[in-house]
Amino acid sequence: MHEIRLANLNDFENIKKLNTKAFADNPKFDEDIVEGYASTSQGEKYFKSAIQSKDGCFFVCEENSVLIGYANGRPMDIDYRKSRYFEIVNIGVDPEKRGLGIGKALLDKVSNWAKKNGFQKIYLNCYAKNLGAIEFYKKNGYEVIDVSLEKRI
């Protein structure tokens, strides 16, 4: 049985470990990714600030007091669209616990939190090559609305 709750700073070490485990495939999708980002000083700063942020939310999912998933988001600073947007920045589930609805439960938590806090739409980025995650988002009602491009200069 799993439980989802808001994170606190005591969760940081476990979030860091889970981030490394859950995103182990990222270098396959992005040659430019900083591997082990959560263990770098910038990563630690980012995660601790996201956990403590009052503007956003950071949920963790536990099973028997073991962290098996997390998702966090923040407001988007845009004013060229009509809706108020909330961005899901990061969502990850322990590879051994996938396909059990944990990802969906985390998405729903963030979405409900954002709705209660006056946001009308959720936005998120996903690597084009991360087909599994894209399938997951589509299954949960998300539509592709833009494409990111990059080029080495």
Ligand SMILES: CC(C)(COP(=O)(O)OP(=O)(O)OC[C@H]1O[C@@H](n2cnc3c(N)ncnc32)[C@H](O)[C@@H]1OP(=O)(O)O)[C@@H](O)C(=O)NCCC(=O)NCCS
């Ligand atoms: C994406 C992720 C959060 C989904 O978590 P989850 O707990 O497995 O999600 P759920 O159990 O709620 O949903 C699973 C459904 O999503 C889809 N899905 C998830 N991963 C998939 C994959 N690799 N290939 C195809 N479909 C996939 C399927 O429809 C699956 O349903 P099924 O189990 O009936 O086939 C998880 O796979 C993960 O942590 N991935 C690595 C990190 C990552 O890529 N995060 C997203 C960054 S943009």
